[in-house]
Amino acid sequence: MEKPRIVFMxxxxxxxxxxxxxxxxxxxxxxxxTAPDKPAGRGRKLNESAVKKYATAxxxxxxxxxxxxxxxxxxxxxSLKPDLQVVVAFRMLPKLVWAIPTMGTxxxxxxxxxxYRGAAPINWSIINGEKETGATTFFxxxxxxxxxxxxxxxxAISKEDTAGSLHDRxxxxxxxxxxxxVEKLMTGEVSPRKxxxxxxxxxxxxxxxxxxELAWDQPLNKVYDKIRGLSxxxxxxxxxxxxxxxxxxxxxxxxxxxxxxxxxxxxxxxxKNELKVAVMGGYINLLEIQLPGKRRMxxxxxxxxxxxxxxAFMR
Numbered sequence: 507m508e509k510p511r512i513v514f515m516x517x518x519x520x521x522x523x524x525x526x527x528x529x530x531x532x533x534x535x536x537x538x539x540t541a542p543d544k545p546a547g548r549g550r551k552l553n554e555s556a557v558k559k560y561a562t563a564x565x566x567x568x569x570x571x572x573x574x575x576x577x578x579x580x581x582x583x584x585s586l587k588p589d590l591q592v593v594v595a596f597r598m599l600p601k602l603v604w605a606i607p608t609m610g611t612x613x614x615x616x617x618x619x620x621x622y623r624g625a626a627p628i629n630w631s632i633i634n635g636e637k638e639t640g641a642t643t644f645f646x647x648x649x650x651x652x653x654x655x656x657x658x659x660x661x662a663i664s665k666e667d668t669a670g671s672l673h674d675r676x677x678x679x680x681x682x683x684x685x686x687x688v689e690k691l692m693t694g695e696v697s698p699r700k701x702x703x704x705x706x707x708x709x710x711x712x713x714x715x716x717x718x719e720l721a722w723d724q725p726l727n728k729v730y731d732k733i734r735g736l737s738x739x740x741x742x743x744x745x746x747x748x749x750x751x752x753x754x755x756x757x758x759x760x761x762x763x764x765x766x767x768x769x770x771x772x773x774x775x776x777x778k779n780e781l782k783v784a785v786m787g788g789y790i791n792l793l794e795i796q797l798p799g800k801r802r803m804x805x806x807x808x809x810x811x812x813x814x815x816x817x818a819f820m821r
Contacts, residue, residue: 510692513537515592520676520677522560524681527681536586540561540568542572567586575602590688592614593614612645613651613653617639622710624712631663632663633731635728636663640658644698656687657687659683718742722744722785723786725785730790759793760790778806783820
């Protein structure tokens with residue numbers, strides 16, 4: 507059977523793994539759609555997306571529309587004559603775009619749908635203390651992450667996983683799932699099924715700065731899971747009150763210590779090498795942190811140059 511002509515849509519590193527897997531398997535990638543270059547850094551130099559860098563290196567046809575409803579873009583897209591469109595970590599598509607291919611347009615989502623629809627499924631699965639997550643391929647429709655499911659694959663979430671480690675694992679798992687989905691669509695071995703709407707679904711709404719602030723009066727596991735679920739990006743944070751100073755502290759990694767105590771939540775105890783914060787049911791031992799104007803460092807490195815007052819606390 508002749509392999510389908512594929513247009514791929516994606517932007518970050520997470521999407522590159524899938525594009526590379528399809529390309530390696532010999533599927534004809536007739537076009538790649540990615541975000542326009544954006545100025546970044548102090549010099550405001552134009553930054554190319556990870557997908558663009560890969561597509562350029564492999565000599566693939568590249569389109570970078572600013573408006574997905576632009577007539578010229580739509581004409582260019584149609585001229586590629588795609589049989590199938592594959593979307594990974596891109597943006598919401600208008601029907602004018604996703605309805606073009608004869609075989610349809612499907613998306614890869616980093617959760618076991620219908621749970622964790624939204625922009626940050628990897629983060630929220632850890633923040634909420636889930637023991638399992640996965641990846642889903644589904645046909646795109648008018649709403650966000652609601653289309654008919656094609657295939658799913660799962661992976662366990664360990665107690666040590668961070669959003670970063672889970673991201674990397676799902677990136678590989680998802681790439682394999684997309685290749686498998688294309689193969690089964692070719693042979694007709696997959697039957698799309700509607701998503702079940704039973705019960706209260708867990709959502710993965712976009713993360714904002716306020717969402718990432720830690721509350722130290724929460725249970726031990728809840729605080730610990732939030733730190734893991736926001737590491738390394740966008741990163742949990744809290745305010746360190748140290749005498750007259752008030753410093754925003756980013757927290758990249760920590761361990762937890764389950765113990766009964768009557769210490770005020772947010773109170774700090776420290777040695778030359780250790781810094782821990784009291785929470786409900788124990789302590790959070792901070793391992794990697796960052797203070798304003800400084801680089802990310804181990805807590806020991808920070809304590810070598812930071813004089814903490816006896817009554818310092820986090821809030």
